[in-house]
Amino acid sequence: MQQEQASGAPLRVALLGCGVVGSSVARMLVEHRDDLAARVGRPLELVGIAVRRAGRDRSDLPVDPSLFTTDAAELVTRADVVVEVIGGIEPARSLIESAMKHGASVVSANKALLAEAGPALYAAAAEHGVDLYYEAAVAGAIPILRPIRESLAGDEVRKVIGIVNGTTNYVLDKMDTTGQGFAEAVEQAQALGYAEADPTADVEGFDAAAKAAILASLAFHTRVSGDQVYREGITEVSAADVQAAREMDCVVKLLAICERTDTTGPDGQPTAGVSVRVHPAMIPRSHPLGGVRDAFNAVFVEADAAGQLMFYGKGAGGDPTASAVLGDVVAVARHRVGGGHGPGESAYADLPVLAMGQALTRYHISLDVADRPGVLAQVATAFAQNHVSIETVRQQIVDGDDAGDAGGATRAHLVVVTHSAPDAALAATVEALAELDTVREVTSVMRVEGD
Structure with a gap:
């Protein structure tokens, strides 16, 4: 031809x-x-x-x-x-x-x-x-902005959740598959050219937060700036967190989550807002994002008419x-x-950007507690007082000698997974748990995303 x-x-x-x-x-x-x-x-x-x-x-x-x-x-x-x-x-x-x-x-x-x-x-x-x-x-290389800005312009996007930083995905993937610690995985990423000599922008979530702001602005026709995105990096993710996720058949990922929420205001009228956040979270291995390996990126979109869409590919490189x-x-x-022009800014919806405390999420909480009667009741009360519902509780008795406790006293290791609740209520619950005299330590807290 x-x-x-x-x-x-x-x-x-x-x-x-x-x-x-x-x-x-x-x-x-x-x-x-x-x-x-x-x-x-x-x-x-x-x-x-x-x-x-x-x-x-x-x-x-x-x-x-x-x-x-x-x-x-x-x-x-x-x-x-x-x-x-x-x-x-x-x-x-x-x-x-x-x-x-x-x-x-x-x-x-x-x-x-x-x-x-x-x-x-x-x-x-x-x-x-x-x-x-x-x-x-x-x-x-992943075509994601134009599909949101143009292909889905006639639809109502409800949620965008993505792995948008290859460096952090590589680090977390190696921690999961090889048992490496955070520092060792970062060094390997640097050696392979996946991480900069100073990886702060990646591992602290700044890079992902900027991308989340762009995605949310397009998806929800609302101006969202980088400083409005709640941000947590992966530097505090431990081998114990990765192992805890594995026990739930989950994997830890740094996720950019952009979500439209529709609620009823104090006056009984419908109201909407946008939640935009970047943080590590456990996500089921069966979820499309759960299988994203190495330095690849992926973005998962949920829209009213189109349903669930997945965009996957190389997220960096020349x-x-x-x-x-x-x-x-x-x-x-x-x-x-x-002649003609491409689409300009679409910010007509002008939805409020919600504080992190208003975002709906779930928590995975690990506790070291004294092994004596009434402990579970105290823990349950702390959740109930903050209007947080418990989904599952798992308990393991730890022998005092193995734990290094004086006199061989036994203690228990509790793992609690909650139902969805406002992040502020979940955080308040964690604070209340830490103040209980039967709770020796809140050893780990991590959000859980995906079905």
Whole structure:
């Protein structure tokens, strides 16, 4: 079959950043130029690549060395499409706004910037009549943002729950499958290139929180910023937590959970809100997210009409992320050739973002208690007083000599799994348990998600 030929003046593409992702974008723009031209209807011409150091050896890239420049501010003024893959807030934001002011559509992979300044960038795009696309900002190669923003635009999304950080998934997977401790698993992830030398953004949940803000904003037509996302990392996840999950046929994952809640207000009228949180949780191995291994990402979506949808694939890396970037480049380039624009910001619902205490979840609580009559009654009372219902209780007697207790006194190990309740009530229950004289220690608390 003869390939369709594109005609007309080339569309000028400027690339900001030439790291792992930027290098893949540049290479793919050159190597696939004919296919991209046929798909767009016009050739795509790479007119410049903004870098921090122009003298660095980049001979491995199939691009003209004269394209590299340190003057990003000038570069964005002479492009039709600007691709931003430098990350961070500044100078990325100023460069994007300048590109839009000069009439360029923008493709970005910058989750931190979009979580912080998404509404302002949408407003700038609307003001200047250009597109803002950012599929690569969440879950790398996995097409998830456009399906939520466009394919499900006629449906009501109820919940988005995902593994959106490959580093933490790799660490937790190795803790589960090999018995490694947290520090050892992180070191292995670093050795394989899955984790940065400073893994704080990943293991403390900052990266996932920014992505959760983007997902929630799109799914619920509500502005959600990164600082509105409740965040816990995985640094406190222990081998005992992983083992406890295994005993329940569960696995521990760092989950980004975005959920719409519909309740009745004090006045009896229906009210709705959005809960957005990132934290480690136990999830059944039978759940689609329970089988996501290594550094892969996956996002599970529940919608009224579409039902349950699963998106799975590589969530990071140069080529996978570049695939998502180039998909957006083709989309915005087609708009410039054929006219029209992609969707802008949709925040009409303007739902309140609920505090973590209002989120409905379940707890897995491990307790060391004295083995004597009345202990279970005291524990049950603490739950009842906070209006938390118990789903299961498991008890194991521990011999005092084995436990190191003086006089060989025995103690018991209790594991309690609750029914769903507001997180504030669950947290208050844990505090009440810790104050009981029969409870020696609350050894572990972890949320439980999934059916």
